[in-house]
Amino acid sequence: xxxxxxxxxxxxxxxxxxxxxxxxxxxxxxxxxxxxxxxxxxxxxxxxxxxxxxxxxxxxxxxxxxxxxxxxxxxxxxxxxxxxxxxxxxxxxxxxxxxxxxxxxxxxxxxxxxxxxxxxxxxxxxxxxxxxxxxxxxxxxxxxxxxxxxxxxxxxxxxxxxxxxxxxxxxxxxxxxxxxxxxxxxxxxxxxxxxxxxxxxxxxxxxxxxxxxxxxxxxxxxxxxxxxxxxxxxxxxxxxxxxxxxxxxxxxxxxxxxxxxxxxxxxxxxxxxxxxxxxxxxxxxxxxxxxxxxxxxxxxxxxxxxxxxxxxxxxxxxxxxxxxxxxxxxxxxxxxxxxxxxxxxxxxxx
Numbered sequence: 001x002x003x004x005x006x007x008x009x010x011x012x013x014x015x016x017x018x019x020x021x022x023x024x025x026x027x028x029x030x031x032x033x034x035x036x037x038x039x040x041x042x043x044x045x046x047x048x049x050x051x052x053x054x055x056x057x058x059x060x061x062x063x064x065x066x067x068x069x070x071x072x073x074x075x076x077x078x079x080x081x082x083x084x085x086x087x088x089x090x091x092x093x094x095x096x097x098x099x100x101x102x103x104x105x106x107x108x109x110x111x112x113x114x115x116x117x118x119x120x121x122x123x124x125x126x127x128x129x130x131x132x133x134x135x136x137x138x139x140x141x142x143x144x145x146x147x148x149x150x151x152x153x154x155x156x157x158x159x160x161x162x163x164x165x166x167x168x169x170x171x172x173x174x175x176x177x178x179x180x181x182x183x184x185x186x187x188x189x190x191x192x193x194x195x196x197x198x199x200x201x202x203x204x205x206x207x208x209x210x211x212x213x214x215x216x217x218x219x220x221x222x223x224x225x226x227x228x229x230x231x232x233x234x235x236x237x238x239x240x241x242x243x244x245x246x247x248x249x250x251x252x253x254x255x256x257x258x259x260x261x262x263x264x265x266x267x268x269x270x271x272x273x274x275x276x277x278x279x280x281x282x283x284x285x286x287x288x289x290x291x292x293x294x295x296x297x298x299x300x301x302x303x304x305x306x307x308x309x310x311x312x313x314x315x316x317x318x319x320x321x322x323x324x325x326x327x328x329x330x331x332x333x334x335x336x337x338x339x340x341x342x343x344x345x346x347x348x349x350x
Contacts, residue, residue, distance in 0.1 A: 027091045031087040038084055041073065045073045045077060053065070198225050200246075204303075205227070211306075212307075214313060226245075228243065228267055236316070239254075239285070240260060277334060280331065280346060288305060292338075321343060321348075325345075333348075
């Protein structure tokens, strides 16, 4: 039994050596040490920049010492980097002796720590290959194999052959035709939040209107159940909000004195404002629609957007929180922070 265990360990060692063919382990160890040295030298560079000029009697002396130390540290970084590049060419690349055909594509997964499927499959493949040789050794020595072991070995060979036939019949590569066919077979399930009853939408809009007395909200349904809101914010601006159930689809901001109706008497949901300031506010409102996203609670999204829109009630009276000016390039602060609702010019917010 001791001889058998020794031979098994020797065979495992040979297999491990076969896996490491092409890798210079000594160069690999030296490369790790070179990486540590490079990190230390880079740390010294930043430490010297952090400490600055040391105390000396004269300013000229402090500058001279600082420049000398900084140059020495940079030369050390350059020297360690060159050494690392030299060792990297000597390490080599490992060679895989068991590609496992199509399953070898699993080794290309960049997230090996989370999905170690290929390494586990390779280990199971090596272990299953040992079973016939081990069973033959037991038989030659006159030992009787357990019944459960033989039954397990037969089942393993059967399932391995079945899996091999399935992998050979179906390629692992995806195709656009297969994806299109599967999309046709699988009907798209519409989320339940998109089919809210109109009465619920009306109730949410009326509650939001009662929250802001200085904001009037008119609700229209020109095309069936989809709602269009005309929001008038004091005497500053008017906003057209196109909704799909309780989801805001788009918004257009115009001046208070601009016409919001088309020639046929319907709300004009396409034309832009004639004033650059309200065109800017329209762009910011579109950005706000992308920011306030919570599909599970669409009423909260609408209320948050209306709260953000109400912050424009003093569009021409609030200075910029960054520069303190009312006008910049002829425009007031048109940006409102999504969290604090503070006013900023478009260039001052960055």
